Amino acid sequence: MNKVSRRKFIYFFASLFFSYPLTVAAASSKKTQPEQAGEFPITINVLKAAHESEKLAAEHYTGYSQKALEEKYPNIAYLFSALAVSENIHAENYKQILISLNTQLEAPEFEIIISETKTNLIKAAEGELKKIEKTYPDILAKLKKESHDQAVVNCMYSWKSHRQHERKIGEIRKYSKTFFGSVAKKIEEMKLDFHVCEICGSTIDEVPNDPCEICNHPVLHYHNVRRPI
Numbered sequence: 082m083n084k085v086s087r088r089k090f091i092y093f094f095a096s097l098f099f100s101y102p103l104t105v106a107a108a109s110s111k112k113t114q115p116e117q118a119g120e121f122p123i124t125i126n127v128l129k130a131a132h133e134s135e136k137l138a139a140e141h142y143t144g145y146s147q148k149a150l151e152e153k154y155p156n157i158a159y160l161f162s163a164l165a166v167s168e169n170i171h172a173e174n175y176k177q178i179l180i181s182l183n184t185q186l187e188a189p190e191f192e193i194i195i196s197e198t199k200t201n202l203i204k205a206a207e208g209e210l211k212k213i214e215k216t217y218p219d220i221l222a223k224l225k226k227e228s229h230d231q232a233v234v235n236c237m238y239s240w241k242s243h244r245q246h247e248r249k250i251g252e253i254r255k256y257s258k259t260f261f262g263s264v265a266k267k268i269e270e271m272k273l274d275f276h277v278c279e280i281c282g283s284t285i286d287e288v289p290n291d292p293c294e295i296c297n298h299p300v301l302h303y304h305n306v307r308r309p310i
Contacts (some may be wrong), residue, residue: 125182139166142168143162160273277303
């Protein structure tokens with residue numbers, strides 16, 4: 082896969098979905114003056130909801146991971162752990178933007194539902210697909226109204242990351258209803274070494290040799306995910 086610069090990435094997606102340009106310097110900046118918070122009421126509400134959604138997903142994936150371990154599926158548990166790390170990065174990115182906008186976050190209350198691993202995989206794939214097709218397109222459309230560059234870029238990162246997630250669990254879901262045992266056995270025979278980019282949450286299952294395929298940051302921003310125990 083050919084790598085593209087961050088500038089090309091930002092302008093391509095901005096033109097594709099919103100037809101307005103982003104400034105890379107502003108998008109990558111970690112500083113948004115608190116006094117500007119009043120200029121971004123829609124962005125704040127959108128990011129609060131996105132933060133809660135990503136934290137909820139992370140909590141579910143952590144629970145799914147523990148359930149998979151109980152059911153003797155260590156590789157599936159490892160996959161869920163990697164996805165939990167990625168979701169937490171998305172949530173933290175949104176939190177930092179909200180803090181820069183002088184906005185406080187209340188601790189969300191979650192209802193975590195954990196089933197058997199077969200069912201958890203199906204639920205996870207359905208959730209990822211919903212985020213790809215519905216949640217993030219809606220989020221990005223709302224963010225267009227205020228053009229907070231950093232928020233837009235981070236949501237784009239998350240959207241691309243969720244596409245990775247869906248690809249990783251999509252095939253498992255496809256055959257889980259009738260051939261779960263065979264699919265699970267093949268997964269458990271694989272040599273997985275998950276790494277997640279600390280910038281955007283990009284998730285890969287081998288040692289990275291190239292810059293992040295989503296945010297194009299150097300390989301040093303990838304961190305190995307520890308196997309759950």
